[in-house]
Amino acid sequence: MATGRYTSDLDTGDVLGPVEFALSTFVVREYCHGNEMHHTWFQETDRPMVPPTLVHLQKLRLYTHSCPAGTGPTARVHVEYDATCHEAVFAGQPLRATGRVAQRYEKRGRTYVQIEIDLRAAEDDRPLITYRDTVIISYKPAGAETVA
Amino acid sequence: MSAAQPAERLQPGTELRAPPRRMTRERMRWYVDLLPTVEADDGRVHHDVPTIHDDDDFARSQGLPGIIADGMLSTNWLLSLLMDAFGENALSPGSLRTRYIAPVFEDVVITAVARVASVTEAPAGGLRYALELWCEDAEGRKLTVGDASVQADEPVSARARMPRFLIGARGAA
Numbered sequence: 571m572a573t574g575r576y577t578s579d580l581d582t583g584d585v586l587g588p589v590e591f592a593l594s595t596f597v598v599r600e601y602c603h604g605n606e607m608h609h610t611w612f613q614e615t616d617r618p619m620v621p622p623t624l625v626h627l628q629k630l631r632l633y634t635h636s637c638p639a640g641t642g643p644t645a646r647v648h649v650e651y652d653a654t655c656h657e658a659v660f661a662g663q664p665l666r667a668t669g670r671v672a673q674r675y676e677k678r679g680r681t682y683v684q685i686e687i688d689l690r691a692a693e694d695d696r697p698l699i700t701y702r703d704t705v706i707i708s709y710k711p712a713g714a715e716t717v718a
Numbered sequence: 719m720s721a722a723q724p725a726e727r728l729q730p731g732t733e734l735r736a737p738p739r740r741m742t743r744e745r746m747r748w749y750v751d752l753l754p755t756v757e758a759d760d761g762r763v764h765h766d767v768p769t770i771h772d773d774d775d776f777a778r779s780q781g782l783p784g785i786i787a788d789g790m791l792s793t794n795w796l797l798s799l800l801m802d803a804f805g806e807n808a809l810s811p812g813s814l815r816t817r818y819i820a821p822v823f824e825d826v827v828i829t830a831v832a833r834v835a836s837v838t839e840a841p842a843g844g845l846r847y848a849l850e851l852w853c854e855d856a857e858g859r860k861l862t863v864g865d866a867s868v869q870a871d872e873p874v875s876a877r878a879r880m881p882r883f884l885i886g887a888r889g890a891a
Binding site for chain 2 (some may be wrong): 593603604607626631653657
């Protein structure tokens with residue numbers, strides 16, 4: 571069990587959360603504005619749809635909950651976003667997110683951590699988004715694979 | 719037109735391309751500030767500690783030549799293309815996967831592209847498209863790759879022709 575320390579310590583099988591929350595119209599619109607997604611269903615309604623990519627930032631909420639010491643000595647680098655969306659999510663909707671470290675492994679001299687985030691409706695536990703996030707915990711040492 | 723029976727079926731190989739956008743320092747910073755802003759969710763914009771996406775010195779300390787864009791920017795530009803083309807229900811349900819195979823440095827011009835891999839009748843009506851996705855630079859080099867499964871219950875070509883402004887005169891005869 572590596573929770574309770576740095577996010578860079580997370581290991582296979584660790585569970586993060588669950589955390590319950592709702593996303594305000596403010597952060598949904600800010601997120602869409604910052605990504606230049608000016609669609610009417612995001613910006614021009616009192617109950618904006620949450621872009622499914624916003625599930626990625628719930629990882630930070632889980633990190634704060636389960637790894638209060640912070641990031642660790644190096645910056646994470648995101649490698650892959652992989653989300654299955656079961657139904658639309660809306661601002662103000664009560665949500666529950668749970669994370670689980672699916673894998674921690676070494677490849678070409680770098681450490682990869684893969685976290686599965688299960689986002690559900692808090693009211694009845696129905697699945698909304700199933701997300702698999704893959705990061706390397708440090709860009710160093712230099713290797714063959716480049717990332718963004 | 720019935721929402722369940724779009725009259726149009728894009729053929730495999732058809733490409734949808736977003737307008738090119740330059741990955742400016744400002745665009746990278748906008749995303750960086752979203753991280754603490756979304757987490758705080760208190761009605762104010764928050765600023766992050768230095769990151770590899772907005773601080774050259776910090777990026778170099780991490781072994782990078784300079785700042786790089788957060789990969790989620792590319793993912794969101796692809797999502798934006800999908801929603802422009804297929805509408806708000808494109809991913810409800812659906813899937814989107816992106817893998818960042820090369821860094822996006824400052825001022826690189828990015829084009830988000832979706833290519834139809836296959837199209838099938840959706841069980842609930844409408845069409846379901848399997849798409850190959852990528853973001854390419856001005857030389858056509860792929861920096862982000864991925865795939866998506868989306869539903870379409872309206873013709874895509876109508877959306878592609880949708881004007882971004884209207885011209886006319888109120889009350890004109």
